[in-house]
Amino acid sequence: MRTVFVNGSYVLENEASISIFDRGSLFGDAVYEVTSVLDGKLIDYDGHMTRLRRSLDELKMPSPASDEELLEIHRKLVELNGIEEGLIYLQISRGAADRDFLFPGPDVKPTLLLFTQKKSLINSALAERGQKIILVDDLRWRRCDIKTVQLLYASLVKNQAHDSGADDAWMVLDGEITEGSSNNAYIVTEDGTIVTRDLSSDILHGITRKAVLKCAGELQLKIEERPFTVAEAKAAKEAFSTSATSFVNPVIEIDGAKIGEGTPGPVARRLREVYIASSKAAGI
Incomplete structure (x- = not known):
């Protein structure tokens, strides 16, 4: 069973949860990135983080973590799940708030999710x-x-x-x-x-x-x-x-x-x- 990352915690996938009011679920108000892993290492990581920042900026969405913190989480998930070849999905939503088309105020914290997939990428x-x-x-x-x-x-x-x-x-x-x-x-x-x-x-x-x-x-x-x-x-x-x-x-x-x-x-x-x-x- 995979270990995933949810809002600051590493938990087993069957123990992970987010609010039913998360704007990613209610409005699709979320962005994501997918980073490949080869030989246990991250591929094109800096490029993915640059695009992630651009997506967040275009949607005026705050970031829940720095690039350095996200890199540490990626590497930890690779280690915990024994990923030699596969993918890491990262998703950031605007967070959980009562349903309203207007964006919530700055007191609402973004939701941060990451999970891995073992997958053969080279041999296709x-x-x-x-x-x-x-x-x-x-x-x-x-x-x-x-x-x-x-x-x-x-x-x-x-x-x-x-x-x-x-x-x-x-x-x-x-x-x-x-x-x-x-x-x-x-x-x-x-x-x-x-x-x-x-x-x-x-x-x-x-x-x-x-x-x-x-x-x-x-x-x-x-x-x-x-x-x-x-x-x-x-x-x-x-x-x-x-x-x-x-x-x-x-x-x-x-x-x-x-x-x-x-x-x-x-x-x-x-x-x-x-x-x-x-x-x-x-x-x-």
Whole structure:
């Protein structure tokens, strides 16, 4: 049974509780981050904390702990749960207060939760096989750059993909791909250029995205950060997605259209190898 962290205490998961009036439950008034663990070390931790602070600032939500305190909690949970490879989820809500759309006063303390998941991240059958993707309309609120717990639409489209025999969904806004249900989206053009949507409020500013693009730059691959159309995606030489939970994940089919040879392409495979190696070397 896992040990989790709830508002200052390490407790067994079946003993953890929060108030029924927590605004994360009542309003989705909460943000979160997911940090990967490889060889018992945290991957891209500083990037996740920087994005967490930005999400909190955008929502005018106070932080319950410093980066240093959060790092200590992450490391303690890794130790207590024996996590060599897996994930740590962190969630901060505005706290518990009587139900009101107006934010509570400064006397209400934020709720802080962290828990772990043991998961094989490097050895992935899906990454070896490649993903089949469906396309769906992007019907989310237009502040996708804030990493909130409002994930109902993402859950809906993931289930839609599953029910249709696919692995995931990419979202489309005005004829252009924004991102995946829980990942950033990329194509590789015939001349080898990596194309991914530029940063804006239309997509999450992925921490793995940033790290993978750095790896691509070090490999001297050409990169274009711009919107790309559905037609471009279906005609691409390769496609892939990135996230903290799946690293670099090749795409072999989009809405029934075979991408390239219909197998994971060399650019995605190489980026996955380089990202994993660099992440393991830089883990803390």
